[in-house]
Amino acid sequence: MRQEGGRWAMKIFLSYSSQNRALVEPVNFALAAQGHDVFFDRDDLPAGTEYDQRISEAVDGSDLFVFMLSPDSTKPGSYALTELNLAQKKWANPSGRVLPVAVERVAFDHIPAYLKSVTILEPTGNLAAAVVDAVHRLAMTRQGPKRVALIVSAVVVLALAIAAWFFSTDRTKTVIAGKDGAPSVLIPGASFTMGDGEDSPLRTVYVGAFYLDRFEVTTQRFGKFLAATGAVDPPEGWDEAKSAAARELPVVGVDWREAEAYCRWAGKRLPTEAEWERAARGTEARTYPWGNEDPVAERARFATSAAGPYQGGLAPVGSHGAGQSSDGIQDLAGNASEWVADWYSESFATSDVRNPKGPESGTGKGIRGGGWQEPAERLRSAKRFHASPDNRADDLGFRCARDAAQ
Numbered sequence: 001m002r003q004e005g006g007r008w009a010m011k012i013f014l015s016y017s018s019q020n021r022a023l024v025e026p027v028n029f030a031l032a033a034q035g036h037d038v039f040f041d042r043d044d045l046p047a048g049t050e051y052d053q054r055i056s057e058a059v060d061g062s063d064l065f066v067f068m069l070s071p072d073s074t075k076p077g078s079y080a081l082t083e084l085n086l087a088q089k090k091w092a093n094p095s096g097r098v099l100p101v102a103v104e105r106v107a108f109d110h111i112p113a114y115l116k117s118v119t120i121l122e123p124t125g126n127l128a129a130a131v132v133d134a135v136h137r138l139a140m141t142r143q144g145p146k147r148v149a150l151i152v153s154a155v156v157v158l159a160l161a162i163a164a165w166f167f168s169t170d171r172t173k174t175v176i177a178g179k180d181g182a183p184s185v186l187i188p189g190a191s192f193t194m195g196d197g198e199d200s201p202l203r204t205v206y207v208g209a210f211y212l213d214r215f216e217v218t219t220q221r222f223g224k225f226l227a228a229t230g231a232v233d234p235p236e237g238w239d240e241a242k243s244a245a246a247r248e249l250p251v252v253g254v255d256w257r258e259a260e261a262y263c264r265w266a267g268k269r270l271p272t273e274a275e276w277e278r279a280a281r282g283t284e285a286r287t288y289p290w291g292n293e294d295p296v297a298e299r300a301r302f303a304t305s306a307a308g309p310y311q312g313g314l315a316p317v318g319s320h321g322a323g324q325s326s327d328g329i330q331d332l333a334g335n336a337s338e339w340v341a342d343w344y345s346e347s348f349a350t351s352d353v354r355n356p357k358g359p360e361s362g363t364g365k366g367i368r369g370g371g372w373q374e375p376a377e378r379l380r381s382a383k384r385f386h387a388s389p390d391n392r393a394d395d396l397g398f399r400c401a402r403d404a405a406q
Contacts, residue, residue, distance in 0.1 A: 008139035009035040010063035015083040016103075017072035022181040023103050023127065024068050029318070030128035031135065059086040064097060064138060066131065069120065070104035074112065081112065088114050096138060101131055177211040177402045178266035180221050184211040185327050186404060192278050193285040196382035200346075206354045207278040209404035212271055214329055215317035216250035216336050216399045217262060223247075225262050232258040236392050240310040248316040250336040250397040252309050256365045256389035259339045259398035270341040271401035273366045273384075274356045280333070280368070280381035282326035287380055289325035289332040295376040299323030300334030302379055304372045309394045313372045333379040336397030337371040344386035364388055371395025 012031060016024045028040040039058045059065065065087040067073070073080035091097040100115045102122045111120070123130035177184035189209040195202045219241040226234060235241060236253035254262075263269050271279070280289045290299050300323045306312035315335055324330045332338075342358030344366045358366070364386035370379040372395050387393070 008136075009037065010135070010139055011037045011039070011061060012064045012066055012135065013039045013059050013062040013083070013087070014066050014068070015073070015080050015087075016068035017070055017075075017078060017080050019072040020068055020070050020103055022176040025181065026128045026183065027066075027068075027131050030132050034132060034136075036135070055083065056086055059083060060090055064099060064135065065091075065094075066099045066101060066135070067115065069100050069102045069106050069111065069115075071106055071110070072104075074106055074110050084112060084114065094118050096141065099131075099134055099138065101127075101134075103127065175211065177213075178263075178268040178400060180217075180224070180262075180266040180268075180400075182217070182221060182266070182400070183214045184400075184402065185214050185329055186210075187212055187275070187279050187327055187329075189404075190278070190283050192281060192283045194274060194277050194281075194382070196380065199382055199384045201348060203348070203350075203353060205274055205278075205356060207272075207274050208355055210271070210275055211268075211402040211404060212275065212279050212327075212329055213268075213399040213401070216331050216338065216397050217259075218248055218317055219251045220247035222251040222254070222262060225265055229261075229265055231261050231265070237308070237310060237394065240308075243310075246310050246314075248318075249310065249314040250317055250331070252314065252336050252371075252394055252397045253392045254339075254397065255392050256339050256387075260341075262398075263400040266400055268400035268402040270339060270398060272355075272357050273340045273342040273368065275401055276332075276338070276340050276368045277381060279325055279327060279329050284326070286326070287382075288323070289329065289381060290323045295323075295333065295379050300379060301331070301372045302334040302370060302374050302376060306372070309372065313395070315372075332369055333381065334370055334374070335372055336369070337367050337374070337385065337393075337395055338369045339396065339398040340366040340368055342366045344384070367396065 014024065014028060028038050031038050039062065067080070067084055072078065087098055094114060095118055098115070098118060100118065100120045102120055121130060121134050175184055175186070176182070187210055189207060191204055191206045193202060194200070194205040222235070223242050235251055240246060241251060260270055286292060288295065295302055298320065300320055301315040304313050318330050320331060323333060325332055342365070343362030344364040345359045345362060367385035367387060370383065
Protein backbone atom coordinates (compact mmCIF):
# COMPACT_ATOMS: atom_id res chain seq x y z
CA MET A 1 0.00 0.00 0.00
CA ARG A 2 1.31 3.46 -0.91
CA GLN A 3 0.28 7.06 -0.43
CA GLU A 4 -0.53 8.87 -3.64
CA GLY A 5 -1.81 12.42 -3.89
CA GLY A 6 -2.84 12.41 -0.22
CA ARG A 7 -4.77 9.14 -0.62
CA TRP A 8 -3.75 5.62 0.31
CA ALA A 9 -3.64 3.45 -2.81
CA MET A 10 -3.74 -0.33 -2.75
CA LYS A 11 -3.20 -3.29 -5.04
CA ILE A 12 -6.71 -4.68 -5.45
CA PHE A 13 -7.74 -8.02 -6.92
CA LEU A 14 -11.27 -7.69 -8.30
CA SER A 15 -12.89 -11.13 -8.47
CA TYR A 16 -16.18 -11.53 -10.33
CA SER A 17 -18.16 -13.77 -12.64
CA SER A 18 -17.92 -12.95 -16.33
CA GLN A 19 -21.73 -12.76 -16.38
CA ASN A 20 -21.46 -9.72 -14.10
CA ARG A 21 -18.78 -7.90 -16.09
CA ALA A 22 -21.12 -5.07 -17.16
CA LEU A 23 -21.95 -4.33 -13.51
CA VAL A 24 -18.35 -4.60 -12.32
CA GLU A 25 -16.56 -2.68 -15.09
CA PRO A 26 -17.55 0.77 -13.70
CA VAL A 27 -16.16 -0.29 -10.30
CA ASN A 28 -12.81 -0.99 -11.94
CA PHE A 29 -12.81 2.43 -13.62
CA ALA A 30 -13.74 4.23 -10.39
CA LEU A 31 -11.08 2.46 -8.29
CA ALA A 32 -8.41 3.09 -10.92
CA ALA A 33 -9.40 6.76 -11.01
CA GLN A 34 -8.52 6.94 -7.32
CA GLY A 35 -5.01 5.64 -7.98
CA HIS A 36 -5.54 2.02 -6.97
CA ASP A 37 -3.72 -0.69 -8.93
CA VAL A 38 -6.59 -2.97 -9.91
CA PHE A 39 -6.29 -6.49 -11.29
CA PHE A 40 -9.57 -6.65 -13.16
CA ASP A 41 -9.54 -8.79 -16.25
CA ARG A 42 -8.17 -12.30 -16.41
CA ASP A 43 -8.55 -12.15 -20.21
CA ASP A 44 -5.10 -10.55 -20.23
CA LEU A 45 -3.53 -13.76 -19.03
CA PRO A 46 -2.29 -16.67 -21.15
CA ALA A 47 -3.97 -20.04 -20.91
CA GLY A 48 -2.75 -23.16 -19.13
CA THR A 49 -0.23 -23.35 -16.33
CA GLU A 50 0.97 -19.79 -16.70
CA TYR A 51 -2.62 -18.59 -16.50
CA ASP A 52 -3.09 -20.20 -13.07
CA GLN A 53 0.33 -19.07 -11.92
CA ARG A 54 -0.30 -15.45 -12.85
CA ILE A 55 -3.69 -15.46 -11.11
CA SER A 56 -2.08 -16.91 -7.99
CA GLU A 57 0.69 -14.31 -8.11
CA ALA A 58 -1.85 -11.50 -8.57
CA VAL A 59 -3.89 -12.63 -5.55
CA ASP A 60 -0.76 -13.15 -3.46
CA GLY A 61 0.53 -9.68 -4.33
CA SER A 62 -2.71 -7.86 -3.55
CA ASP A 63 -3.46 -5.72 -0.51
CA LEU A 64 -7.20 -6.23 -0.81
CA PHE A 65 -9.35 -8.94 -2.40
CA VAL A 66 -12.77 -7.67 -3.54
CA PHE A 67 -15.20 -10.51 -4.21
CA MET A 68 -18.35 -9.62 -6.19
CA LEU A 69 -21.09 -11.86 -4.82
CA SER A 70 -23.72 -13.15 -7.22
CA PRO A 71 -25.40 -16.47 -8.00
CA ASP A 72 -22.90 -16.96 -10.83
CA SER A 73 -19.76 -16.15 -8.84
CA THR A 74 -20.81 -18.52 -6.03
CA LYS A 75 -21.83 -21.36 -8.34
CA PRO A 76 -19.83 -24.55 -7.63
CA GLY A 77 -16.86 -24.75 -9.98
CA SER A 78 -16.81 -21.04 -10.83
CA TYR A 79 -13.39 -19.53 -11.35
CA ALA A 80 -14.30 -16.76 -8.91
CA LEU A 81 -14.50 -19.38 -6.14
CA THR A 82 -11.07 -20.66 -7.18
CA GLU A 83 -9.73 -17.13 -6.76
CA LEU A 84 -11.45 -16.87 -3.38
CA ASN A 85 -9.72 -20.08 -2.28
CA LEU A 86 -6.39 -18.47 -3.16
CA ALA A 87 -7.30 -15.48 -0.99
CA GLN A 88 -8.21 -17.82 1.88
CA LYS A 89 -4.77 -19.44 1.65
CA LYS A 90 -3.16 -15.99 1.83
CA TRP A 91 -5.31 -14.69 4.70
CA ALA A 92 -6.78 -17.19 7.13
CA ASN A 93 -8.79 -14.34 8.64
CA PRO A 94 -10.47 -12.22 5.93
CA SER A 95 -11.16 -9.23 8.19
CA GLY A 96 -9.77 -6.07 6.61
CA ARG A 97 -8.29 -8.03 3.71
CA VAL A 98 -11.33 -9.38 1.87
CA LEU A 99 -14.29 -7.22 0.89
CA PRO A 100 -17.39 -9.13 -0.27
CA VAL A 101 -19.78 -6.99 -2.33
CA ALA A 102 -23.29 -8.15 -3.19
CA VAL A 103 -23.94 -7.20 -6.81
CA GLU A 104 -26.90 -9.58 -6.90
CA ARG A 105 -28.90 -11.23 -4.14
CA VAL A 106 -27.42 -14.56 -2.98
CA ALA A 107 -29.12 -16.99 -0.62
CA PHE A 108 -27.32 -17.07 2.74
CA ASP A 109 -26.58 -20.79 2.56
CA HIS A 110 -24.84 -20.23 -0.82
CA ILE A 111 -22.41 -17.67 0.57
CA PRO A 112 -18.95 -19.22 1.10
CA ALA A 113 -18.25 -19.87 4.80
CA TYR A 114 -15.02 -17.87 4.54
CA LEU A 115 -17.04 -14.71 3.82
CA LYS A 116 -19.67 -15.17 6.53
CA SER A 117 -17.24 -13.94 9.21
CA VAL A 118 -17.05 -10.44 7.69
CA THR A 119 -19.69 -7.85 6.87
CA ILE A 120 -20.92 -8.02 3.31
CA LEU A 121 -21.26 -4.69 1.50
CA GLU A 122 -24.78 -4.43 0.10
CA PRO A 123 -24.94 -1.22 -1.96
CA THR A 124 -28.34 0.41 -2.13
CA GLY A 125 -27.36 3.12 -4.59
CA ASN A 126 -24.37 3.73 -6.81
CA LEU A 127 -22.33 0.49 -6.83
CA ALA A 128 -18.99 2.06 -7.84
CA ALA A 129 -19.24 4.89 -5.31
CA ALA A 130 -20.16 2.44 -2.55
CA VAL A 131 -17.15 0.22 -3.28
CA VAL A 132 -14.77 3.20 -3.48
CA ASP A 133 -16.16 4.39 -0.14
CA ALA A 134 -15.62 0.98 1.50
CA VAL A 135 -12.12 0.57 0.05
CA HIS A 136 -11.14 4.01 1.27
CA ARG A 137 -12.39 3.22 4.77
CA LEU A 138 -10.40 -0.01 4.84
CA ALA A 139 -7.26 1.77 3.64
CA MET A 140 -7.58 4.44 6.30
CA THR A 141 -8.33 1.94 9.05
CA ARG A 142 -5.03 0.25 8.33
CA GLN A 143 -3.23 3.49 9.08
CA GLY A 144 -4.33 3.32 12.71
CA PRO A 145 -7.35 4.30 14.77
CA LYS A 146 -6.24 7.93 15.07
CA ARG A 147 -6.99 8.45 11.40
CA VAL A 148 -10.47 6.94 11.40
CA ALA A 149 -12.23 10.00 12.84
CA LEU A 150 -10.63 12.22 10.20
CA ILE A 151 -11.96 10.34 7.23
CA VAL A 152 -15.68 9.98 7.91
CA SER A 153 -16.71 13.26 6.30
CA ALA A 154 -13.99 13.03 3.65
CA VAL A 155 -15.17 9.62 2.52
CA VAL A 156 -18.72 10.88 2.05
CA VAL A 157 -17.42 13.71 -0.11
CA LEU A 158 -15.18 11.31 -2.01
CA ALA A 159 -17.99 8.88 -2.77
CA LEU A 160 -20.26 11.67 -3.96
CA ALA A 161 -17.48 13.13 -6.09
CA ILE A 162 -16.78 9.78 -7.72
CA ALA A 163 -20.47 9.28 -8.44
CA ALA A 164 -20.80 12.80 -9.86
CA TRP A 165 -17.65 12.56 -11.94
CA PHE A 166 -18.07 9.08 -13.37
CA PHE A 167 -21.81 8.62 -13.54
CA SER A 168 -22.98 12.29 -13.41
CA THR A 169 -25.63 13.40 -10.96
CA ASP A 170 -28.34 11.54 -12.86
CA ARG A 171 -27.67 7.85 -12.24
CA THR A 172 -30.14 6.85 -14.96
CA LYS A 173 -27.93 8.43 -17.63
CA THR A 174 -25.25 5.72 -17.61
CA VAL A 175 -26.47 2.27 -18.62
CA ILE A 176 -25.39 -0.82 -20.47
CA ALA A 177 -27.44 -0.30 -23.62
CA GLY A 178 -26.36 -3.36 -25.61
CA LYS A 179 -25.11 -6.90 -25.24
CA ASP A 180 -21.47 -5.89 -25.80
CA GLY A 181 -21.35 -4.52 -22.22
CA ALA A 182 -20.18 -1.06 -23.28
CA PRO A 183 -21.26 1.78 -20.96
CA SER A 184 -23.64 4.17 -22.73
CA VAL A 185 -24.90 7.61 -21.82
CA LEU A 186 -28.41 8.97 -22.25
CA ILE A 187 -28.31 12.10 -24.41
CA PRO A 188 -31.52 14.04 -23.66
CA GLY A 189 -33.67 15.21 -26.54
CA ALA A 190 -33.01 18.88 -27.37
CA SER A 191 -32.64 21.47 -30.08
CA PHE A 192 -29.08 22.50 -30.86
CA THR A 193 -27.06 24.46 -33.38
CA MET A 194 -25.81 22.18 -36.14
CA GLY A 195 -23.19 23.24 -38.66
CA ASP A 196 -20.76 26.13 -38.61
CA GLY A 197 -21.38 27.93 -41.89
CA GLU A 198 -18.20 26.39 -43.31
CA ASP A 199 -18.57 22.60 -43.54
CA SER A 200 -22.36 22.80 -43.42
CA PRO A 201 -24.93 25.58 -43.00
CA LEU A 202 -25.82 26.87 -39.56
CA ARG A 203 -29.27 25.68 -38.58
CA THR A 204 -31.28 24.69 -35.52
CA VAL A 205 -32.02 20.96 -35.39
CA TYR A 206 -34.01 18.90 -32.90
CA VAL A 207 -32.73 15.43 -31.97
CA GLY A 208 -34.76 13.12 -29.75
CA ALA A 209 -33.29 11.31 -26.74
CA PHE A 210 -30.87 8.49 -27.53
CA TYR A 211 -28.08 6.48 -25.94
CA LEU A 212 -24.50 6.82 -27.15
CA ASP A 213 -21.50 4.72 -26.15
CA ARG A 214 -19.29 6.60 -23.70
CA PHE A 215 -16.18 5.27 -25.44
CA GLU A 216 -15.19 4.20 -28.93
CA VAL A 217 -15.52 0.45 -29.59
CA THR A 218 -12.29 -1.21 -28.47
CA THR A 219 -10.27 -3.97 -30.09
CA GLN A 220 -11.26 -6.24 -27.20
CA ARG A 221 -14.99 -5.77 -27.80
CA PHE A 222 -14.59 -6.10 -31.58
CA GLY A 223 -12.62 -9.31 -31.07
CA LYS A 224 -15.53 -10.80 -29.12
CA PHE A 225 -17.85 -9.86 -31.99
CA LEU A 226 -15.55 -11.59 -34.50
CA ALA A 227 -15.34 -14.70 -32.32
CA ALA A 228 -19.11 -14.83 -31.80
CA THR A 229 -20.23 -14.26 -35.39
CA GLY A 230 -17.45 -14.56 -37.96
CA ALA A 231 -19.65 -12.16 -39.90
CA VAL A 232 -16.92 -9.87 -41.22
CA ASP A 233 -13.23 -9.99 -42.00
CA PRO A 234 -10.77 -8.94 -39.27
CA PRO A 235 -9.72 -5.28 -39.40
CA GLU A 236 -6.46 -4.32 -41.08
CA GLY A 237 -3.51 -4.80 -38.73
CA TRP A 238 -5.56 -7.22 -36.61
CA ASP A 239 -2.53 -9.26 -35.52
CA GLU A 240 -1.31 -6.17 -33.64
CA ALA A 241 -4.79 -4.99 -32.65
CA LYS A 242 -5.74 -8.20 -30.82
CA SER A 243 -2.69 -8.21 -28.53
CA ALA A 244 -3.18 -7.71 -24.80
CA ALA A 245 -1.41 -4.35 -24.96
CA ALA A 246 -3.91 -3.05 -27.53
CA ARG A 247 -7.16 -4.38 -26.08
CA GLU A 248 -8.32 -1.00 -24.67
CA LEU A 249 -7.39 0.91 -27.83
CA PRO A 250 -10.20 1.86 -30.22
CA VAL A 251 -10.55 -0.58 -33.07
CA VAL A 252 -9.62 0.98 -36.43
CA GLY A 253 -9.25 -0.35 -39.96
CA VAL A 254 -12.94 -1.28 -40.19
CA ASP A 255 -15.17 -0.25 -43.07
CA TRP A 256 -18.68 1.17 -42.66
CA ARG A 257 -20.49 -2.13 -43.17
CA GLU A 258 -18.31 -3.86 -40.57
CA ALA A 259 -18.98 -1.10 -38.05
CA GLU A 260 -22.71 -1.26 -38.77
CA ALA A 261 -22.67 -5.07 -38.41
CA TYR A 262 -21.02 -4.83 -34.99
CA CYS A 263 -23.63 -2.35 -33.75
CA ARG A 264 -26.49 -4.55 -34.98
CA TRP A 265 -24.92 -7.56 -33.26
CA ALA A 266 -24.76 -5.56 -30.02
CA GLY A 267 -28.44 -4.58 -30.34
CA LYS A 268 -27.58 -1.02 -31.31
CA ARG A 269 -26.85 1.03 -34.43
CA LEU A 270 -24.47 3.67 -35.71
CA PRO A 271 -25.43 7.21 -34.62
CA THR A 272 -26.81 9.59 -37.20
CA GLU A 273 -24.66 12.56 -38.11
CA ALA A 274 -27.07 14.86 -36.24
CA GLU A 275 -26.94 12.67 -33.12
CA TRP A 276 -23.15 12.59 -33.21
CA GLU A 277 -22.93 16.38 -33.49
CA ARG A 278 -25.57 16.87 -30.77
CA ALA A 279 -23.47 14.74 -28.41
CA ALA A 280 -20.25 16.54 -29.33
CA ARG A 281 -21.55 20.13 -29.21
CA GLY A 282 -24.16 19.93 -26.47
CA THR A 283 -26.78 22.66 -26.57
CA GLU A 284 -24.21 25.47 -26.23
CA ALA A 285 -22.85 25.26 -29.81
CA ARG A 286 -19.43 24.24 -28.49
CA THR A 287 -16.56 24.34 -30.94
CA TYR A 288 -15.10 21.19 -29.37
CA PRO A 289 -16.67 18.61 -27.04
CA TRP A 290 -15.02 20.23 -23.99
CA GLY A 291 -15.85 23.82 -24.96
CA ASN A 292 -14.23 26.49 -27.08
CA GLU A 293 -10.63 26.24 -25.85
CA ASP A 294 -8.01 25.03 -28.32
CA PRO A 295 -7.10 21.32 -28.38
CA VAL A 296 -4.19 20.25 -26.17
CA ALA A 297 -2.76 16.83 -25.35
CA GLU A 298 -4.81 16.51 -22.14
CA ARG A 299 -8.05 16.88 -24.09
CA ALA A 300 -7.50 14.83 -27.24
CA ARG A 301 -5.16 12.53 -29.13
CA PHE A 302 -4.14 14.36 -32.33
CA ALA A 303 -1.23 15.47 -34.51
CA THR A 304 0.65 12.30 -33.61
CA SER A 305 3.62 11.34 -35.79
CA ALA A 306 3.72 7.71 -34.62
CA ALA A 307 4.53 4.98 -37.13
CA GLY A 308 1.08 3.45 -36.83
CA PRO A 309 -2.08 3.15 -34.73
CA TYR A 310 -0.63 0.39 -32.54
CA GLN A 311 2.86 1.89 -32.41
CA GLY A 312 1.86 4.86 -30.27
CA GLY A 313 -0.70 6.50 -32.53
CA LEU A 314 -3.83 5.52 -30.62
CA ALA A 315 -4.46 6.02 -26.91
CA PRO A 316 -6.60 3.76 -24.68
CA VAL A 317 -10.23 4.86 -24.70
CA GLY A 318 -11.12 7.17 -21.85
CA SER A 319 -7.58 8.58 -21.56
CA HIS A 320 -8.71 12.17 -22.10
CA GLY A 321 -11.20 12.95 -19.36
CA ALA A 322 -10.45 16.67 -19.71
CA GLY A 323 -11.82 16.49 -23.25
CA GLN A 324 -15.16 14.84 -22.55
CA SER A 325 -18.43 16.36 -23.72
CA SER A 326 -21.02 18.04 -21.51
CA ASP A 327 -22.77 14.64 -21.24
CA GLY A 328 -19.58 12.74 -20.33
CA ILE A 329 -18.85 11.20 -23.76
CA GLN A 330 -15.11 10.77 -24.33
CA ASP A 331 -12.85 10.90 -27.39
CA LEU A 332 -15.36 12.62 -29.66
CA ALA A 333 -12.37 14.64 -30.87
CA GLY A 334 -9.21 12.83 -31.87
CA ASN A 335 -7.96 9.29 -31.21
CA ALA A 336 -10.11 7.51 -33.83
CA SER A 337 -12.36 9.29 -36.28
CA GLU A 338 -15.81 7.69 -36.35
CA TRP A 339 -18.25 6.38 -38.93
CA VAL A 340 -21.83 7.68 -38.69
CA ALA A 341 -24.96 6.21 -40.24
CA ASP A 342 -25.75 8.85 -42.87
CA TRP A 343 -24.88 9.02 -46.51
CA TYR A 344 -22.82 12.17 -47.00
CA SER A 345 -24.38 15.20 -48.64
CA GLU A 346 -23.23 18.79 -49.06
CA SER A 347 -26.80 20.07 -49.33
CA PHE A 348 -29.53 19.99 -46.70
CA ALA A 349 -33.29 20.37 -47.01
CA THR A 350 -34.34 23.42 -45.00
CA SER A 351 -37.36 21.51 -43.67
CA ASP A 352 -35.30 18.52 -42.43
CA VAL A 353 -34.74 19.82 -38.92
CA ARG A 354 -36.21 17.08 -36.71
CA ASN A 355 -34.14 13.92 -36.31
CA PRO A 356 -32.55 14.25 -39.77
CA LYS A 357 -31.03 11.10 -41.22
CA GLY A 358 -29.38 12.41 -44.38
CA PRO A 359 -30.13 11.38 -47.97
CA GLU A 360 -31.43 7.93 -48.90
CA SER A 361 -28.39 7.12 -51.02
CA GLY A 362 -25.00 8.41 -52.00
CA THR A 363 -21.41 7.45 -52.73
CA GLY A 364 -19.85 8.17 -49.36
CA LYS A 365 -20.71 7.69 -45.70
CA GLY A 366 -20.20 10.39 -43.09
CA ILE A 367 -17.18 10.44 -40.79
CA ARG A 368 -16.80 12.68 -37.74
CA GLY A 369 -14.35 13.55 -34.99
CA GLY A 370 -10.88 13.50 -36.53
CA GLY A 371 -8.23 10.92 -35.74
CA TRP A 372 -4.85 10.59 -34.08
CA GLN A 373 -2.97 11.99 -37.10
CA GLU A 374 -5.21 15.01 -37.70
CA PRO A 375 -4.06 18.58 -36.97
CA ALA A 376 -5.92 20.59 -34.34
CA GLU A 377 -8.03 22.53 -36.82
CA ARG A 378 -9.67 19.31 -38.04
CA LEU A 379 -10.99 18.35 -34.58
CA ARG A 380 -13.86 20.85 -34.57
CA SER A 381 -17.16 19.16 -33.73
CA ALA A 382 -18.84 20.59 -36.84
CA LYS A 383 -16.04 19.37 -39.13
CA ARG A 384 -17.30 16.80 -41.64
CA PHE A 385 -15.51 14.06 -43.53
CA HIS A 386 -16.68 11.25 -45.79
CA ALA A 387 -15.43 8.13 -47.56
CA SER A 388 -16.68 5.16 -49.51
CA PRO A 389 -18.38 2.58 -47.24
CA ASP A 390 -15.62 0.15 -48.31
CA ASN A 391 -12.86 2.40 -47.02
CA ARG A 392 -10.59 1.17 -44.24
CA ALA A 393 -8.16 3.53 -42.56
CA ASP A 394 -5.76 3.24 -39.64
CA ASP A 395 -7.43 6.13 -37.80
CA LEU A 396 -11.06 5.28 -38.54
CA GLY A 397 -13.24 3.51 -35.97
CA PHE A 398 -16.74 3.94 -34.56
CA ARG A 399 -19.07 3.88 -31.55
CA CYS A 400 -22.71 2.75 -31.33
CA ALA A 401 -26.01 4.39 -30.45
CA ARG A 402 -29.45 3.16 -29.49
CA ASP A 403 -32.95 4.66 -29.40
CA ALA A 404 -33.93 5.75 -25.90
CA ALA A 405 -37.38 4.20 -26.32
CA GLN A 406 -36.02 0.61 -26.57
